[in-house]
Amino acid sequence: MRRFKRLLPRGRTLVTTVPYLWLLLFFLVPFVIVLKISFSQSAIAMPPYEPLLHWASEKMLQVQLNLGNFAFLVEDNLYWKSYLNSIFVAGVSTLLCLLIGYPMAYAMARSNPSTRNILLLLAVLPFFTSFLLRVYAWIGLLKNNGLVNNALMAMGVIDEPIQMLQTDFAVYIGMVYSYLPFMLLPLYSNLEKMDLTLLEAAADLGCKPWQAFVKVTLPLSLPGVIAGCLLVFIPAVGEFVIPSLLGDPGMLMIGKVLWTEFFNNRDWPVASAVAIALLLFLVLPIMYLDRAQNAANEEGERT
Amino acid sequence: MQGRSWFRTLSLIVGFAFLYIPIASLIVYSFNASKLVTVWGGFSTKWYGALLQNDQILGAAWLSLRVAAISATVAVVLGTLAGMVLARFGPFKGRTLFSGLTTAPLVMPEVITGLSLLLLFVTMEQLIGWPAGRGMTTIIIAHVTLTMAYVTVIVQSRLTQMDESLEEAAMDLGARPWKVFFLITLPIIFPALLSGWLLAFTLSLDDLVITSFVAGPGSSTLPMVIFSKVRLGVSPDINALATILVTIVAIGVSIAGVAMSRQQKARERDAQMALAANQQMIESLKKG
Amino acid sequence: MATSPRATQQKFEPWTDPEAKPYVRIEKITKKFGDFVAVDDVSLDIYKKEIFCLLGASGCGKTTLLRMLAGFERPTSGRIYIDGVDMTTIPPYERPVNMMFQSYAVFPHMTVEQNVAFGLKQEGLARAEITRRVGDMLDLVKLGQFAKRKPHQLSGGQRQRVALARALVKKPKLLLLDEPLAALDKKLREHTQFELINIQETLGVTFIVVTHDQEEAMTLSTRVGLMNHGEIVQVGTPSEMYEYPNSRFVAEFIGQVNMFEGKLIEDEPSYVRIGSADLDAPIYVDHGVSSAPGATVWAAVRPEKIQISREKPDDADNWGAGTVRDIAYMGDVSIYLIKLDSGKIVRVTQPNIFRHADDRITWDERVYVHWHATSPVVVTK
Ligand SMILES: Nc1ncnc2c1ncn2[C@@H]1O[C@H](COP(=O)(O)OP(=O)(O)OP(=O)(O)O)[C@@H](O)[C@H]1O
Numbered sequence A: 001m002r003r004f005k006r007l008l009p010r011g012r013t014l015v016t017t018v019p020y021l022w023l024l025l026f027f028l029v030p031f032v033i034v035l036k037i038s039f040s041q042s043a044i045a046m047p048p049y050e051p052l053l054h055w056a057s058e059k060m061l062q063v064q065l066n067l068g069n070f071a072f073l074v075e076d077n078l079y080w081k082s083y084l085n086s087i088f089v090a091g092v093s094t095l096l097c098l099l100i101g102y103p104m105a106y107a108m109a110r111s112n113p114s115t116r117n118i119l120l121l122l123a124v125l126p127f128f129t130s131f132l133l134r135v136y137a138w139i140g141l142l143k144n145n146g147l148v149n150n151a152l153m154a155m156g157v158i159d160e161p162i163q164m165l166q167t168d169f170a171v172y173i174g175m176v177y178s179y180l181p182f183m184l185l186p187l188y189s190n191l192e193k194m195d196l197t198l199l200e201a202a203a204d205l206g207c208k209p210w211q212a213f214v215k216v217t218l219p220l221s222l223p224g225v226i227a228g229c230l231l232v233f234i235p236a237v238g239e240f241v242i243p244s245l246l247g248d249p250g251m252l253m254i255g256k257v258l259w260t261e262f263f264n265n266r267d268w269p270v271a272s273a274v275a276i277a278l279l280l281f282l283v284l285p286i287m288y289l290d291r292a293q294n295a296a297n298e299e300g301e302r303t
Numbered sequence B: 001m002q003g004r005s006w007f008r009t010l011s012l013i014v015g016f017a018f019l020y021i022p023i024a025s026l027i028v029y030s031f032n033a034s035k036l037v038t039v040w041g042g043f044s045t046k047w048y049g050a051l052l053q054n055d056q057i058l059g060a061a062w063l064s065l066r067v068a069a070i071s072a073t074v075a076v077v078l079g080t081l082a083g084m085v086l087a088r089f090g091p092f093k094g095r096t097l098f099s100g101l102t103t104a105p106l107v108m109p110e111v112i113t114g115l116s117l118l119l120l121f122v123t124m125e126q127l128i129g130w131p132a133g134r135g136m137t138t139i140i141i142a143h144v145t146l147t148m149a150y151v152t153v154i155v156q157s158r159l160t161q162m163d164e165s166l167e168e169a170a171m172d173l174g175a176r177p178w179k180v181f182f183l184i185t186l187p188i189i190f191p192a193l194l195s196g197w198l199l200a201f202t203l204s205l206d207d208l209v210i211t212s213f214v215a216g217p218g219s220s221t222l223p224m225v226i227f228s229k230v231r232l233g234v235s236p237d238i239n240a241l242a243t244i245l246v247t248i249v250a251i252g253v254s255i256a257g258v259a260m261s262r263q264q265k266a267r268e269r270d271a272q273m274a275l276a277a278n279q280q281m282i283e284s285l286k287k288g
Numbered sequence C: 001m002a003t004s005p006r007a008t009q010q011k012f013e014p015w016t017d018p019e020a021k022p023y024v025r026i027e028k029i030t031k032k033f034g035d036f037v038a039v040d041d042v043s044l045d046i047y048k049k050e051i052f053c054l055l056g057a058s059g060c061g062k063t064t065l066l067r068m069l070a071g072f073e074r075p076t077s078g079r080i081y082i083d084g085v086d087m088t089t090i091p092p093y094e095r096p097v098n099m100m101f102q103s104y105a106v107f108p109h110m111t112v113e114q115n116v117a118f119g120l121k122q123e124g125l126a127r128a129e130i131t132r133r134v135g136d137m138l139d140l141v142k143l144g145q146f147a148k149r150k151p152h153q154l155s156g157g158q159r160q161r162v163a164l165a166r167a168l169v170k171k172p173k174l175l176l177l178d179e180p181l182a183a184l185d186k187k188l189r190e191h192t193q194f195e196l197i198n199i200q201e202t203l204g205v206t207f208i209v210v211t212h213d214q215e216e217a218m219t220l221s222t223r224v225g226l227m228n229h230g231e232i233v234q235v236g237t238p239s240e241m242y243e244y245p246n247s248r249f250v251a252e253f254i255g256q257v258n259m260f261e262g263k264l265i266e267d268e269p270s271y272v273r274i275g276s277a278d279l280d281a282p283i284y285v286d287h288g289v290s291s292a293p294g295a296t297v298w299a300a301v302r303p304e305k306i307q308i309s310r311e312k313p314d315d316a317d318n319w320g321a322g323t324v325r326d327i328a329y330m331g332d333v334s335i336y337l338i339k340l341d342s343g344k345i346v347r348v349t350q351p352n353i354f355r356h357a358d359d360r361i362t363w364d365e366r367v368y369v370h371w372h373a374t375s376p377v378v379v380t381k
């Protein structure tokens, strides 16, 4: 098909152009604008920033690059701490997702084919239900007089409620809960494709089951692990909803900082600078993810 | 390996319990008479009644549904084109950028996507006067951009699984490329498009962060209303709303799932029939 | 070695007729993928009603050549003419050529009938006409009773027939078949080979068949083109390919052969004599060779053309002495592996004419191998 499309340059160009233009206009160009605004001065106006370009005199166009916003990010350790904390929280959440997701995906992939479909359905079903409502459900569970505390008290494990809501613990719960499907799916599809005779071959060559797992299954599932981790980690770094609903109001997360700068402080230039700094950090993982996905697709094409 | 099966079963039970207990609790407490969400005060459906009286929620839900239906449809069209380009067109100039642009929205933190789209809309309004103000149009554009990435991934992976020689065969039999697409490719990948549409629809229905950036003052979507209510604490009518949404999704997905497994079973039966037919054919060939 | 059923029929050899016009003309076709040359300067003439087999090892460029004929690949250079018309740049959907795919590519969402009708619908024929032609074709490939079935309800052999019917129903000038039988089991494959020939003769279509199975090529084809690394190394009828290979590669690819390396010691127009360190006597061949005296040449002798005896042959040429190393009983023939005194292993096949033969040559016996002067073929490369 790729070859015969060459015979039809016009149709091919049209098919490529439409989604390409859409993505350029609504995904790439916006970043350029964010970059531009991150260099401009905040102002009390609508929109609340000053233009970068000035007509200084009749013929001279002057560019005013304002690095102040970035300097601000560096100076104020609120931003630093938020970045580091977000990365830390996202990293821990990714690890937790992996620890829970791997055994689940493994068990799903190794169950018999008819249950496998049902399990897969069960795994993606939450994906189709509202993310916001699922986070909300945890408020009801983790509150001081919520289900978990009540249950623990009824069992006599604790005498008085533990403060769980508005703690980091609640945020991790929410993160793992919301992002688990993103870990499960790539892992499952990787493990399911694996040729089971490889394990038999390993056993035949003298590997104990756990050795076969460590030496065959684990290395072969590495692409799935990497894809799953990136799919969880990248969006988790900028997560806003979970920390604001479940976390301590003072918890420093960069997504919340950006939201606050934008909606509460109405400081668009600083919000843009925060976004650019976050983006710079995430560009490499995103590129890596894209490459990994292309590689996986090519493999799919070959088989 | 039998000894390990208890471990697998356990990890499945724990994992799925973790995924489903919160949802179950939402549903149970939506029938709670008490206003204190977590204290059981007897069975009642009054919160559903209250929900139906709440114009703000109903209005927001209506807006969200319209936005979701339109964005999902546009996203399926654009995502299918993008998936075709990636799976079938081979290398071309600018492919790397294109593939990056289709992957990035999947993982891009929503605050960044939301902020950048808003700034784009503001700038465009300044430059060309469109879109005038923010509202349904800007929300739809934002949702299409987000959800077409998901559709692209689904379509692309379906197309790479599909035997390319099916399309070549159609062309060999005299069908022009666009006919090949509509007669062969589209019917074969249709289930993928359907699940792409469903996913896009639910993602759009659910999106809070990006929508908050690009929505105008008069256009609050359902998640925005829920969020502002939830920030103030748990409220039972939200539970009722959640139950309705979960039920709809569960029914939809279950129907799809049952249909799929029926098909699978039918296919297995047919495969056995074909095997028998093969034997029969060898016999008849030997005679003939 | 199976022989072509055509051998017994009336002579069909348009390629020997200088007046005959080739139906498909491939002119200096080269195809590169990046730097990799998949098809290298191939020229071929194929005549009407031929079954032409492209034979070669995996990856030698057979499929690529076929795809260029179908129009899925554009040649890097060279031209393709079909029935005198330049087809090089014509897209596949406008070529009077149809292809049967290696994977069959039967449309999974259409019934057998719809699959076969697909190509005719593209031509915009009347519905009655389509129904009639589809019905006839399904009868021809014995699929009439399966018309309403979907492909996943068919066996591999039936799907293969659907693919064949679908391509043939368009009455193409040329049918391209990419490994048409590779996915079938051995029994079914042998039956289908003869059916393919029958169908081809009924309809009079020209076939180009790709295969990597030399036996299949010998059974099916009027002529074989053997490919190696993108090049055509020899074109000929199955018996020409077997009896008169033009190189060591061809001799070894098609059938079994014993290859004796040596130097020309006598080079006359009517005969040559070759000295080989492998044998005790020189090799005498009753045909001339165009090569310089003293040049290294190879004499290829087929296993069935060698005799074994306990007595030393009378001839001065064409023999060697050795011991029986191994015997494999194959039913119709037995294969003897004989280690000559030079260390060279010679393969000999002997028909098992009698059920009981008490005096059979057996393991570790001292024997002589020898052959007739007409048996060896001398190749220079
Ligand atoms: N689209 C392509 N891009 C790059 N290389 C290709 C492409 N198609 C084929 N090739 C290469 O060209 C060579 C010839 O391939 P081709 O498919 O023609 O082989 P073949 O003779 O049909 O082999 P087989 O018997 O295995 O089917 C192979 O080395 C293959 O890797």
Ligand SMILES: [Mg+2]
Pocket (backbone or CB within 6 Å): C062, C063, C064, C178
């Ligand atoms: Mg091939």
